[in-house]
Amino acid sequence: MKKYVYIALFTSLTFSAVCSHADETPEEKGMAIARETDRRDSGFGDSAYESIFTLRNEQGEESIREFSIKTLEVKDDGDKELGLFHKPADVQGTAVLTFSHGLQPDDQWLYLPVLKRVKRISSVNKSGPFVGSEFAFEDIASWEINKYTYRYLRDEVLDGQDCFVVENTPAYEYSGYSKQIEWVDKAMYQPRKIDYYDRKGDLLKTLSFSDYHQYLNQYWRASKLEMVNHQTGKSTVMARNQYQFRNGFKDSDFAENALKNVQ
Template sequence: MNLLLVKRATVATLFVLAAPLSVAQYDTMSAPEKGLAIAQEADRRDEGWQDSSATMAMVLRNRQGQESSREMRSKSLEVSDDGDKGLIIFDEPRDVRGTALLTFSHKTGDDDQWLYLPALKRVKRIASSNKSGPFMGSEFAYEDISSQEVEKYTYTYLRDEKLNGLDCFVIERDPVDEDSGYSRQVVWLDKAEYRVHKVEYFDRKQSHLKTLTFHDYKQYLDKHWRAARLEMINHQTLKSTTLSFQDYSFADGLNERDFNQSGLARMR
């Protein structure tokens, strides 16, 4: 669960086209080709972040407006030939403080996930097939916050559209994994920087389930765009979750050794 949504507001690493696509090159493509090319370009533009760390705060709201909060820290490691590696350390609520989750995401197939339970000092491998389950009781599903590898979807370009005054591509992406809770997602990316601004999630019955919007983008290392705030609204339950990121830091020299089971048990 690399928090990639955030980490790279769209899509992930891949062997990439050597040169950036010019918008003109899209003209000759079919809608699926163009959708894929846009996803690959967004991915290519975010390559080279090496590793990143951030603190995360979640506010969960039920339909009566009652709130509860979550605090976490995340660390991620860019892996060029496979999905990225991620660590999340839970700080709040206090009963799960010290719990940590290690994820090796993969471009295809299930991710590998280990959970550290501090009360027992136990590292437990957990089944990662539960992609559609809620993360920490929030409106974010595990698959929403996991590494958004290009290969996890098939794509179709839908249209160009203005969103909040920005020229955007609108593409549809369909999860390859049968365990996904979604039939499809509709994604708005701005043409200038290929940042994701909005995602609409459709459930297996093709009903509009959730909408995610990205706010307060900031650029790091003159290259990597990260949103400081994400708003997820569930249209069926009317519950919502705000996910905020702070203290972003990149290329701190984290390495593979920080992302194994021994390192997981050390996380504080």
């Protein structure tokens, strides 16, 4: 008799779970996807990697920039990130420091070795190009869950990978985008592609992520990111390598007054 009770109970619970999932609004499902993405990527502590920017103009001419990035995870706030350029000579020693936040404006500073001064980047100027690339200053800040509102659009297979397609609308002030359409890999809960729409609602750029690797048996990172500007014909490829996690970075390593001494 108990066997049938258990079957009936299991069937009832399963039916309730299915109904509950089916009853989700597109906004609730979009937020659930974002929360799972955030959960899976939390707890890494800190990381560092080397990167090469390949900038291509509309004629296909290329220029190369080499830099390194250090990131410090911050509990109950956005991450801190410090980038330092090594090559070519005209940008060598240039450093950018970013304190990401949620709805509050990100704090960003730029150190220009030619001027030997630290310049604070205005919160209204985050849509400007980052050192001449197709990445904007707001693109290089860490993703924080409450920076956007979310709306699930559909499921879709992209390059053989099952993805959620979600519309992300910036909830913070002074974004250069009206919305983003993101393809989130269902297995990794990491982005495969993001379409960026300008303030007029026109498609501006597409960012593609590829060559993912897993670190610490949990954290997925793409080794190649390509940003294509559909309105100018320019593009930037970011190749990331030599990832290292849990380096023991401290808050003092990301202080504003340390920018001039970064090596």
